[in-house]
Amino acid sequence: MQKFSVKGNIIFTKDMDKFEIHDDSYLNIENGKIISISKENLFKEVVSYEGNLIIPGFTDTHLHAPQINNIGLGYDEELLSWLEKYTFPEEAKYKNKDFAKKSYSNFVNRLLENGTTSSVIFGTIHKDTTLLLAEMMEEKGLKAYIGKVNMNRNSPDFYIEETEESVEDTEEFIKALASFENIKPIITPRFVPSCTEVLMNKLGDLAEKYDLKIQSHLSESRSEIDWVKDLHPECKNYLDVYVKYSLARNNLNTVMAHCVWLTDEEKEVMKDKEILVSHCPYSNANLTSGIAPVRELISKGINVSLGSDVSGGSEMFMGRIISLAQMLSKMHYVHIDETQKPLTISELFYMATKGGGKFFGNVGSFEEGYSADFLVINDKSIQDINSRTSKERLERFLFTGDKSNISKVYVNGRRIR
Amino acid sequence: MQKFSVKGNIIFTKDMDKFEIHDDSYLNIENGKIISISKENLFKEVVSYEGNLIIPGFTDTHLHAPQINNIGLGYDEELLSWLEKYTFPEEAKYKNKDFAKKSYSNFVNRLLENGTTSSVIFGTIHKDTTLLLAEMMEEKGLKAYIGKVNMNRNSPDFYIEETEESVEDTEEFIKALASFENIKPIITPRFVPSCTEVLMNKLGDLAEKYDLKIQSHLSESRSEIDWVKDLHPECKNYLDVYVKYSLARNNLNTVMAHCVWLTDEEKEVMKDKEILVSHCPYSNANLTSGIAPVRELISKGINVSLGSDVSGGSEMFMGRIISLAQMLSKMHYVHIDETQKPLTISELFYMATKGGGKFFGNVGSFEEGYSADFLVINDKSIQDINSRTSKERLERFLFTGDKSNISKVYVNGRRIR
Numbered sequence A, B: 001m002q003k004f005s006v007k008g009n010i011i012f013t014k015d016m017d018k019f020e021i022h023d024d025s026y027l028n029i030e031n032g033k034i035i036s037i038s039k040e041n042l043f044k045e046v047v048s049y050e051g052n053l054i055i056p057g058f059t060d061t062h063l064h065a066p067q068i069n070n071i072g073l074g075y076d077e078e079l080l081s082w083l084e085k086y087t088f089p090e091e092a093k094y095k096n097k098d099f100a101k102k103s104y105s106n107f108v109n110r111l112l113e114n115g116t117t118s119s120v121i122f123g124t125i126h127k128d129t130t131l132l133l134a135e136m137m138e139e140k141g142l143k144a145y146i147g148k149v150n151m152n153r154n155s156p157d158f159y160i161e162e163t164e165e166s167v168e169d170t171e172e173f174i175k176a177l178a179s180f181e182n183i184k185p186i187i188t189p190r191f192v193p194s195c196t197e198v199l200m201n202k203l204g205d206l207a208e209k210y211d212l213k214i215q216s217h218l219s220e221s222r223s224e225i226d227w228v229k230d231l232h233p234e235c236k237n238y239l240d241v242y243v244k245y246s247l248a249r250n251n252l253n254t255v256m257a258h259c260v261w262l263t264d265e266e267k268e269v270m271k272d273k274e275i276l277v278s279h280c281p282y283s284n285a286n287l288t289s290g291i292a293p294v295r296e297l298i299s300k301g302i303n304v305s306l307g308s309d310v311s312g313g314s315e316m317f318m319g320r321i322i323s324l325a326q327m328l329s330k331m332h333y334v335h336i337d338e339t340q341k342p343l344t345i346s347e348l349f350y351m352a353t354k355g356g357g358k359f360f361g362n363v364g365s366f367e368e369g370y371s372a373d374f375l376v377i378n379d380k381s382i383q384d385i386n387s388r389t390s391k392e393r394l395e396r397f398l399f400t401g402d403k404s405n406i407s408k409v410y411v412n413g414r415r416i417r
Helices: A065-070 A079-095 A097-113 A127-140 A163-176 A197-210 A222-231 A238-244 A264-272 A281-286 A294-299 A318-335 A345-360 A390-400 B065-070 B079-095 B097-113 B127-140 B163-176 B197-210 B222-231 B238-244 B264-272 B281-286 B294-299 B318-335 B345-360 B390-400
Strands: A003-015 A018-030 A033-038 A046-056 A058-064 A116-122 A143-147 A183-189 A213-218 A254-258 A276-279 A304-306 A374-377 A406-411 B003-015 B018-030 B033-038 B046-056 B058-064 B116-122 B143-147 B183-189 B213-218 B254-258 B276-279 B304-306 B374-377 B406-411
Touching (some): A018 A390, A065 A079, A065 A116, A079 A127, A127 A163, A143 A345, A213 A238, A318 A345, A318 A390, B018 B345, B046 B345, B079 B097, B097 B127, B116 B345, B163 B183, B222 B238, B276 B345, B294 B318, B304 B318, B318 B345, B345 B390, B374 B390
Parallel strands (some): A058 A116, B003 B046, B058 B116, B213 B254
Antiparallel strands (some): A046 A374, B003 B018, B374 B406
């Protein structure tokens, strides 16, 4: 049985409101799980990263792997025109296995080098190449929920499915992942406008049959919300469409990206059903969607995590996503609602680790029994002449550092980079 | 006389509304100035960067060199408490020459590696070490306006000047820079609350006597504006204080950072006096100041440039500053004023090059007679499997690239990195 102690300046967020900091301490790991943190090493085998920061691996709860090639492109557009011009034509290319292999290889490497050890991922409508992505992720040792995307309406001719085919391919994809260790399938209707009621219900049936989690988009931009309203006059609101057509499973079994413009009624349902919000600041800003009221969501007891939303989002490094989320929360405070205080750095770090990690179980913290998923941060290149606390060093890494400061990546106690 | 042609994919903004793109072309340079762009090389000596992008060097019109050590720190604070906790104690350290030398060396290197060839810089109140900064910048071959900061009221005991000393030191600093080639002195009252009427008037006199430009802060946060109102009931508004006490010189001779909350009357004066705005999105967001109405400012004919505002701003790379400025303009459009369209990428690139370059004369463009200040962008590390236009490559470099993509830096036709 694997047992070892890792030395360094250990920092994490058990709770949202403050960092737990253990300088010059040991993270004791047995069989891939955290046992304890101590001032002396619990185990004989010691791996020393003395002087470096040790933090939980990041969790990214919303990103589109097939959009990796488009990252950084098209931000003179808004959501719906951006989908048509940039996204759909690119995703359609993943029918081609060779194209998919090259692109997904780049994607997997970039996740890893950015220290994103757990992620919740959209593939494309193509079963075979989404499976290829799952294989590449599994081989690398990363944790993920990966979904074959479903779309059978309001989509371009070159990138749409028949209902039966969509359901059958999804079931085959689910079965193909049965033997995977770190990768799990997730039901992935693109969003309401691209799935008929029949398809949504059938996907909901699959989720029940195989006890699967569900991911989709909710209340991203105002034009999209109007569209959903036109499509579903029988539903009270956007979220109600997912509820009515069996795609809103309870108890942290559903993650919805964006949630920028939720009504009070939708917020109540989000809370009651324990649906996880994936807040995607880069995407919401790039695509002119709006600033999600995150302070209000967390005050109401809704679970919030962070997503890069590649390639609506132009950033994969969670540190910068934390930074932008804080900036947008400050702009929300100044310009929209002064009763909603800006998000603090510890709150956002929590969302990027334990908050998103909840979707995976005991992930994203260094409490006993949590997965030993952690990053070693070497911040030499951004240190300055003054001496700084571990908290300041973490803050600086998040706000001005980058992937080059992530020197080692461990998942389940195993070094994968 | 130095004459040569540089080959590459040349891209710049002569006007705000579009990129000028010359693929596989030559930038012809004589004696440090742009002569022309051509499909064949004008001069026998050719430096080929074929396949790379060639863009103007960036201009950063507002940053605090002595805050380089603090970059990325303290963003759980707002402007006035941040000044007290982080900024003033750090700036006070620059009394020590050894501390200044180490810190400024880091600053100068970071400017250079980020491709910022022209900048408008605040030093500290210390004449000697601000002069040291000027020497280091001159030696490196970078262009800058550098100011010894003036503060004689409302400042901590450990970081404040007597009026006479402040004026004398400033005049000595001005004289010491007389022989510099690329570095020029600039009058630098910190901001209204930290300078008495007497000091402001005397600084205005120096500006007239030596025909110098002026830099300061204007209308950054609401609590600061209230403070200025309390201090100067005799003035119509914040800008009027600078006007009344002779610190608002006409004709692109004054640059004011921030301008988030200007009144309509102030906007009129900004336009009439041709005062340059330095828009600092990272700082305005980090310090909870607000989103400057940039679209409105440029529609009114006010000149706008971009500033990093290190260390209120946490980013020195102009690409990311362009990206955040666009994101904030989109949030302004969605949440504040739908009549003010988001800023486009070409508009922001213009502000980061020619818009700020105006303050330096013919800088920031590749038109005939402009300074041959340019960057060679090698974007291999961020290229993807699809073929992309030069415009798309530039866009991706700005939004997701970083300093590692800036492979060469030229100023006045001379390679300095």
